[in-house]
Amino acid sequence: MTRIKILPQEVAHKIAAGEVIERPASVIKELAENSIDAQSTQITLEIRNGGIELIRVQDNGIGIAKDELELAFQPHATSKISNAEDLFSLYTLGFRGEALPSMASISKLTLYSRPSYQEHGYKIYQKSGEFVVEPVGTPEGTTVVVEDLFYNVPARLKFLKSAATERRRVLDMATRLALAHPHVAFRVIAEGKPVLSTPGNGRLLDTILLVEGKNIAPELIKFNNEFAWGQVQGYLGSARLAKGNRSGEVFVMNGRVVYNETIRSALEKAYEGLLKGRMFPWAVVAIELNPELVDCNVHPAKEEIRFAEEQILFSDLIQAFRSALRERNLAPKVEKREIFAKTSPKTAVVQEQLQWAPQTWEHVDKVLREYRPERTRDTEAAFAPTTIMEPKPKAEVVQEEKAELDPNVEAEQTESGLEETRNMLI
Structure with missing residues (x-):
């Protein structure tokens, strides 16, 4: 042993x-x-x-x-x-x-x-x-x-x-x-x-502006509240500064950088409904209180602390955070943007007026041939002059219809036509 x-x-x-x-x-x-x-x-x-x-x-x-x-x-x-x-x-x-x-x-x-x-x-x-x-x-x-x-x-x-x-x-x-x-x-x-x-x-x-950048200045909300146990002050960030982890949460108690569940819970509770899911607020919270109300000797690293009246502190911190957030409208702003870019007014196009008389037809044909030669050729082919056949006399039409129905009539017409041809040759 x-x-x-x-x-x-x-x-x-x-x-x-x-x-x-x-x-x-x-x-x-x-x-x-x-x-x-x-x-x-x-x-x-x-x-x-x-x-x-x-x-x-x-x-x-x-x-x-x-x-x-x-x-x-x-x-x-x-x-x-x-x-x-x-x-x-x-x-x-x-x-x-x-x-x-x-x-x-x-x-x-x-x-x-x-x-x-x-x-x-x-x-x-x-x-x-x-x-x-x-x-x-x-x-x-x-x-x-x-x-x-x-x-x-x-x-x-x-x-x-x-x-x-x-x-x-x-x-x-x-x-x-x-x-x-x-x-x-x-x-x-x-x-x-x-x-x-x-x-x-x-x-x-x-x-803060030196560490985080000057561009975040419009997103910061300053607060300062006094209570019976002490004072809390600092800056809260808008929803645009929210992060996917708690790295943006800085808690200071009597000059000591601490990690405390009571302060963290109060801060995140105050932001409920203002941030998307699994997003955490950005904040620098500095608390000053009577040292008799806090125990810093929890861990050798001195980062964990305990408060004597945690419930009172929790309620007062939520009130301070929510009061500061209510003073600033954190709803997203809708920016009005011009859909169409500004352009100079278009110059009115004056179309040449043509007198549709016979003397202007040749001018129109010339313009079409110069700018649309292929289409003009197709147009000319489509509208080319054709031989117009005069209608036959009614008696001939009737006779032709009979010939189609009676082969003897067709034969007689053929012999008659041959004889007329011989007479013309003689």
Whole structure:
């Protein structure tokens, strides 16, 4: 029988990392949220080979002091909370203290940081299982470089998708973070090329138009409602922005990008009857409420949340969404189009007037021969003059009919005709 024992620290870190870090997009999310908590106004995200080969996150935040660098890589070391009660009064995105140690256990990680009060910065990295801190020249803020993600966890590396797929997921996560924090200027570089750059001016609409394109501006419906529990605001899309999946639904709760069934159900319920079957609305919904009314400590990834009064929140959200949709007529517009193109008025054709008198017949014949020679020849042949035979006297007609009936009469006529012929010859 096997005995109960404490797992080695290295194994424990890899198990914890499996819950926090699932793919390159998870690294981007954790590091970017740390940068936002550090009061950064500019964040640069760079990836190579979909983030599997390299991830670099640089910010201009407050930085980490030299004597706290090694402590930052210890499990559950954080500056966000101090006791259990703080879990229900969270005003920061991170609080578990698991991100950095988890990343360091499954990748080759180097961190550079310099607070504004230090003359120069320092870097920290692992060497032979130990952390090494060295002075280095670096700008104010923090830069984290993650290389060879999952190099020592081949089972997890095997389940990653292609580099292109992981790159799309990283860009999707960066886009959602930019929409959740329009006051932060995000810059994303993939394979050495810039793919996203937001202004960071604090205006959500500007960030939406930069991400989705300026042509969607007429399709957006702005809303802002206040309730007893807090405030909900954002933009809803018309039916033209609907998608065949839920990728267009962005939910933000107190600055945290979340996936919540209550918010999603309220949004899709409000759109019932406005979209075709199996189509989902486009929306950016930002909720601000008292942290005591929400539990963010549901999953280590901190994306799932629970509300204390879900039914009240559900009803209020439906009311806010439907109120905004009623203000805009979402019925398709019928555009009036001209069927026939405009053309210049036709010039009236004046036909030559002919005097149908005998003197004009020759002129008509000449015209017909010149423009319709074949038809004219056929016409002339059809109307060629023929010999008109005069009717026979009635006595001759009667005699011929008798000859047809009596052969003797025919013989007599023949002899009479021969004799007349002989007399003429004589």
